Amino acid sequence: MTNEAIEPEGGADVAELAAALGHTFADLGLLADAVTHPSLMGLERSDKGTSPSQGPGIAYERLEFLGDRVLGLCIADWLLERFPNEKEGALAKRHAALVRREALGAVAAGLDLGRYLRLSPAEDSGGGRGNRTILADACEAAIGALYLDGGLEAAKRFIRGAWAGMIDRHQPPPLDPKTALQEWAQGRGRPLPVYEMMDQSGPAHEPVFCVRVTVQGEEPATATGSSKRAAEKQAASALLRQLGVAVHD
Structure with missing residues:
Protein backbone atom coordinates (compact mmCIF):
# COMPACT_ATOMS: atom_id res chain seq x y z
CA MET A 1 0.00 0.00 0.00
CA ASP A 168 -39.01 26.32 19.93
CA ARG A 169 -40.16 24.04 17.12
CA HIS A 170 -42.29 21.76 19.25
CA GLN A 171 -45.15 23.25 21.27
CA PRO A 172 -46.08 21.33 23.39
CA PRO A 173 -42.91 19.30 24.02
CA PRO A 174 -42.40 16.56 21.43
CA LEU A 175 -43.48 13.03 22.20
CA ASP A 176 -41.50 10.15 20.73
CA PRO A 177 -43.74 8.38 18.15
CA LYS A 178 -43.28 4.99 19.83
CA THR A 179 -44.29 6.47 23.19
CA ALA A 180 -47.25 8.26 21.62
CA LEU A 181 -48.46 5.06 19.97
CA GLN A 182 -48.05 3.12 23.21
CA GLU A 183 -50.07 5.73 25.10
CA TRP A 184 -52.75 5.67 22.38
CA ALA A 185 -53.08 1.89 22.66
CA GLN A 186 -53.07 1.83 26.47
CA GLY A 187 -55.63 4.62 26.59
CA ARG A 188 -58.04 2.36 24.67
CA GLY A 189 -57.32 -0.78 26.67
CA ARG A 190 -55.32 -2.40 23.86
CA PRO A 191 -52.13 -4.48 24.25
CA LEU A 192 -48.81 -2.77 23.60
CA PRO A 193 -47.82 -2.26 19.94
CA VAL A 194 -45.86 -5.13 18.38
CA TYR A 195 -42.85 -4.38 16.16
CA GLU A 196 -41.59 -6.93 13.63
CA MET A 197 -38.43 -6.79 11.55
CA MET A 198 -39.51 -7.49 7.97
CA ASP A 199 -36.29 -6.99 6.01
CA GLN A 200 -32.76 -5.61 6.04
CA SER A 201 -31.09 -4.44 2.84
CA GLY A 202 -28.54 -1.96 1.53
CA PRO A 203 -24.75 -1.85 1.84
CA ALA A 204 -23.01 -2.39 5.17
CA HIS A 205 -22.10 1.29 5.55
CA GLU A 206 -25.71 2.44 5.08
CA PRO A 207 -28.18 -0.37 5.82
CA VAL A 208 -31.94 -0.07 5.40
CA PHE A 209 -34.22 -1.74 7.95
CA CYS A 210 -37.89 -2.44 7.27
CA VAL A 211 -40.19 -2.74 10.29
CA ARG A 212 -43.92 -3.35 10.66
CA VAL A 213 -45.90 -2.27 13.71
CA THR A 214 -49.27 -3.65 14.71
CA VAL A 215 -51.83 -2.50 17.26
CA GLN A 216 -54.67 -4.87 18.04
CA GLY A 217 -57.73 -4.07 15.95
CA GLU A 218 -55.92 -1.75 13.52
CA GLU A 219 -54.28 -2.12 10.14
CA PRO A 220 -50.48 -2.42 10.55
CA ALA A 221 -48.04 0.13 9.18
CA THR A 222 -44.63 -0.49 7.65
CA ALA A 223 -41.66 1.88 7.33
CA THR A 224 -37.93 1.90 6.75
CA GLY A 225 -35.00 3.53 8.53
CA SER A 226 -31.21 3.57 8.76
CA SER A 227 -31.39 1.55 12.00
CA LYS A 228 -33.93 -0.78 13.60
CA ARG A 229 -34.82 1.91 16.11
CA ALA A 230 -35.28 4.56 13.41
CA ALA A 231 -37.47 2.21 11.37
CA GLU A 232 -39.61 1.46 14.43
CA LYS A 233 -40.09 5.19 15.03
CA GLN A 234 -41.05 5.77 11.40
CA ALA A 235 -43.49 2.85 11.50
CA ALA A 236 -45.05 4.21 14.70
CA SER A 237 -45.40 7.64 13.04
CA ALA A 238 -47.04 6.05 10.00
CA LEU A 239 -49.54 4.15 12.14
CA LEU A 240 -50.35 7.24 14.21
CA ARG A 241 -51.13 9.10 10.99
CA GLN A 242 -53.37 6.25 9.87
CA LEU A 243 -55.18 6.65 13.18
CA GLY A 244 -55.56 10.39 12.68
CA VAL A 245 -53.19 11.29 15.51
CA ALA A 246 -50.98 14.37 15.02
CA VAL A 247 -47.29 13.47 14.93
CA HIS A 248 -44.39 15.76 15.88
CA ASP A 249 -41.50 14.91 13.50
Missing part, protein backbone atom coordinates in the same frame (compact mmCIF):
# COMPACT_ATOMS: atom_id res chain seq x y z
CA THR A 2 1.33 3.47 -0.88
CA ASN A 3 0.82 6.77 0.86
CA GLU A 4 -1.15 7.98 -2.17
CA ALA A 5 -3.63 5.15 -1.70
CA ILE A 6 -4.61 6.32 1.75
CA GLU A 7 -4.97 10.06 1.10
CA PRO A 8 -8.43 11.26 2.19
CA GLU A 9 -10.75 12.01 -0.69
CA GLY A 10 -11.98 15.64 -0.76
CA GLY A 11 -11.82 17.19 2.66
CA ALA A 12 -12.05 20.97 2.43
CA ASP A 13 -9.75 23.18 4.51
CA VAL A 14 -10.76 22.91 8.17
CA ALA A 15 -10.02 26.63 8.55
CA GLU A 16 -13.23 27.20 6.59
CA LEU A 17 -15.07 24.92 8.99
CA ALA A 18 -13.64 26.85 11.94
CA ALA A 19 -15.10 30.03 10.44
CA ALA A 20 -18.48 28.34 10.03
CA LEU A 21 -18.31 27.29 13.69
CA GLY A 22 -17.65 30.91 14.65
CA HIS A 23 -14.43 30.21 16.56
CA THR A 24 -10.77 31.04 15.98
CA PHE A 25 -8.92 27.88 16.94
CA ALA A 26 -5.60 28.06 18.72
CA ASP A 27 -5.10 24.42 17.68
CA LEU A 28 -6.68 23.61 14.31
CA GLY A 29 -5.40 20.06 14.75
CA LEU A 30 -8.30 19.45 17.13
CA LEU A 31 -10.77 20.31 14.41
CA ALA A 32 -8.89 18.16 11.90
CA ASP A 33 -9.19 15.26 14.34
CA ALA A 34 -12.91 15.96 14.69
CA VAL A 35 -13.48 15.32 10.98
CA THR A 36 -11.14 12.32 10.67
CA HIS A 37 -13.03 9.06 10.21
CA PRO A 38 -11.64 5.93 11.93
CA SER A 39 -11.33 4.17 8.57
CA LEU A 40 -8.60 6.59 7.53
CA MET A 41 -6.66 6.20 10.74
CA GLY A 42 -6.75 2.43 10.44
CA LEU A 43 -5.24 2.61 6.98
CA GLU A 44 -2.58 5.06 8.10
CA ARG A 45 -1.52 2.79 10.97
CA SER A 46 -1.51 -0.29 8.76
CA ASP A 47 0.59 1.45 6.15
CA LYS A 48 3.09 2.99 8.56
CA GLY A 49 3.27 0.11 11.02
CA THR A 50 2.48 2.39 13.96
CA SER A 51 0.42 1.84 17.07
CA PRO A 52 -2.92 3.62 17.62
CA SER A 53 -1.21 6.16 19.89
CA GLN A 54 1.29 7.08 17.19
CA GLY A 55 0.73 8.51 13.73
CA PRO A 56 -0.80 11.85 12.69
CA GLY A 57 -3.70 12.91 14.88
CA ILE A 58 -6.59 10.79 16.08
CA ALA A 59 -9.95 9.75 14.74
CA TYR A 60 -13.05 11.51 15.99
CA GLU A 61 -14.41 8.94 18.47
CA ARG A 62 -12.88 10.48 21.61
CA LEU A 63 -13.96 13.99 20.62
CA GLU A 64 -17.41 12.64 19.75
CA PHE A 65 -17.64 11.14 23.25
CA LEU A 66 -16.81 14.52 24.77
CA GLY A 67 -19.00 16.53 22.39
CA ASP A 68 -22.03 14.38 23.18
CA ARG A 69 -21.73 15.32 26.87
CA VAL A 70 -21.05 19.00 26.16
CA LEU A 71 -24.07 19.19 23.86
CA GLY A 72 -26.28 17.51 26.45
CA LEU A 73 -25.17 19.93 29.16
CA CYS A 74 -25.58 23.05 27.02
CA ILE A 75 -29.03 22.01 25.81
CA ALA A 76 -30.17 21.14 29.36
CA ASP A 77 -28.96 24.50 30.67
CA TRP A 78 -30.67 26.33 27.79
CA LEU A 79 -33.97 24.51 28.32
CA LEU A 80 -34.04 25.43 32.01
CA GLU A 81 -33.52 29.05 31.00
CA ARG A 82 -35.97 29.01 28.08
CA PHE A 83 -38.80 27.12 29.83
CA PRO A 84 -38.57 28.10 33.52
CA ASN A 85 -42.02 26.77 34.41
CA GLU A 86 -41.90 23.36 32.73
CA LYS A 87 -41.65 20.14 34.70
CA GLU A 88 -38.78 17.70 34.39
CA GLY A 89 -40.70 15.25 32.21
CA ALA A 90 -41.50 17.88 29.58
CA LEU A 91 -37.94 19.18 29.64
CA ALA A 92 -36.61 15.64 29.19
CA LYS A 93 -38.73 15.19 26.05
CA ARG A 94 -37.47 18.44 24.61
CA HIS A 95 -33.89 17.49 25.46
CA ALA A 96 -34.18 14.09 23.77
CA ALA A 97 -35.48 15.70 20.59
CA LEU A 98 -32.69 18.27 20.49
CA VAL A 99 -29.74 15.91 21.02
CA ARG A 100 -30.94 13.03 18.83
CA ARG A 101 -29.19 12.04 15.62
CA GLU A 102 -31.74 13.79 13.41
CA ALA A 103 -31.04 17.14 15.05
CA LEU A 104 -27.29 16.63 14.74
CA GLY A 105 -27.75 15.69 11.09
CA ALA A 106 -29.65 18.91 10.43
CA VAL A 107 -26.86 20.96 12.00
CA ALA A 108 -24.23 19.01 10.04
CA ALA A 109 -26.14 19.73 6.83
CA GLY A 110 -26.21 23.43 7.65
CA LEU A 111 -22.45 23.38 8.08
CA ASP A 112 -22.00 21.31 4.91
CA LEU A 113 -19.89 19.15 7.19
CA GLY A 114 -19.53 16.36 4.64
CA ARG A 115 -17.15 18.54 2.62
CA TYR A 116 -14.65 18.57 5.45
CA LEU A 117 -14.60 14.88 6.37
CA ARG A 118 -11.28 13.05 6.10
CA LEU A 119 -12.17 9.58 4.85
CA SER A 120 -10.41 6.56 3.45
CA PRO A 121 -10.95 6.16 -0.30
CA ALA A 122 -13.14 3.11 0.31
CA GLU A 123 -15.35 4.95 2.81
CA ASP A 124 -15.59 7.98 0.55
CA SER A 125 -16.50 6.00 -2.57
CA GLY A 126 -19.04 4.07 -0.51
CA GLY A 127 -20.97 7.24 0.31
CA GLY A 128 -19.41 8.05 3.67
CA ARG A 129 -19.46 11.78 3.02
CA GLY A 130 -23.25 11.73 3.06
CA ASN A 131 -23.69 9.03 5.72
CA ARG A 132 -26.03 10.38 8.38
CA THR A 133 -24.39 8.49 11.22
CA ILE A 134 -20.90 9.70 10.29
CA LEU A 135 -22.12 13.28 9.92
CA ALA A 136 -23.87 13.24 13.30
CA ASP A 137 -20.79 11.73 14.98
CA ALA A 138 -18.49 14.31 13.37
CA CYS A 139 -20.83 17.12 14.46
CA GLU A 140 -20.54 15.96 18.08
CA ALA A 141 -16.77 15.69 17.63
CA ALA A 142 -16.62 19.28 16.35
CA ILE A 143 -18.44 20.38 19.51
CA GLY A 144 -15.87 18.47 21.54
CA ALA A 145 -13.08 20.26 19.66
CA LEU A 146 -14.73 23.62 20.34
CA TYR A 147 -14.89 22.82 24.03
CA LEU A 148 -11.24 21.74 24.28
CA ASP A 149 -9.97 24.73 22.33
CA GLY A 150 -12.24 27.51 23.55
CA GLY A 151 -13.94 26.23 26.67
CA LEU A 152 -17.61 25.85 27.45
CA GLU A 153 -18.50 29.34 26.22
CA ALA A 154 -17.21 28.62 22.71
CA ALA A 155 -19.23 25.41 22.53
CA LYS A 156 -22.30 27.07 24.04
CA ARG A 157 -22.14 29.97 21.57
CA PHE A 158 -22.09 27.61 18.60
CA ILE A 159 -24.82 25.35 19.98
CA ARG A 160 -27.19 28.21 20.74
CA GLY A 161 -26.74 29.57 17.23
CA ALA A 162 -27.04 26.24 15.43
CA TRP A 163 -29.96 24.90 17.47
CA ALA A 164 -31.89 28.19 17.70
CA GLY A 165 -34.35 27.17 15.00
CA MET A 166 -35.13 23.87 16.74
CA ILE A 167 -35.58 24.72 20.40
